Amino acid sequence: MIYNKVFRHPCFKVAFMVLYMHMKVLTNIKPIDLEKERSEKKRSIDDFIVSYNKNLPADFPHATLSASLEFKRLHPSFFKGNSSWSLEHHRKKYMDWLPQYIKSIS
Numbered sequence: 872m873i874y875n876k877v878f879r880h881p882c883f884k885v886a887f888m889v890l891y892m893h894m895k896v897l898t899n900i901k902p903i904d905l906e907k908e909r910s911e912k913k914r915s916i917d918d919f920i921v922s923y924n925k926n927l928p929a930d931f932p933h934a935t936l937s938a939s940l941e942f943k944r945l946h947p948s949f950f951k952g953n954s955s956w957s958l959e960h961h962r963k964k965y966m967d968w969l970p971q972y973i974k975s976i977s
Contacts, residue, residue, distance in 0.1 A: 910959040916940070919956035923965065932969050942968055 914922060916939050923934045942965055943950060949961060 910962075911957055913955035913957055916943075916954075916956060919958070919961065922958055923962060931966070932973050934965065934969065938969060938972055939965075941972060 909922075916936065920934045920936065920939055927933060939956075943954075946964070946968075949964060950956075
């Protein structure tokens with residue numbers, strides 16, 4: 872009997888609704904994707920080279936300043952009016968281009 876009185880009380884209903892809404896908001900919050908943020912971050916050419924070379928397998932060619940400047944000169948459309956680099960937009964294209972460039976200067 873006490874059970875029915877407590878759970879039917881208007882204050883309990885309001886408290887339950889507030890708690891329910893709070894939990895609903897908390898479950899809708901997405902966790903921060905640190906890898907995505909790292910990939911999308913706008914970088915200077917020096918920062919891009921460091922980030923590109925970080926954790927790169929030993930058999931892959933590493934980025935250099937001269938190669939990066941040549942890549943930018945040959946592909947201005949990849950930069951769309953600004954000089955910033957990002958791993959998301961440039962890493963794959965640079966990785967595909969770099970071995971050919973190294974062969975051409977050897």
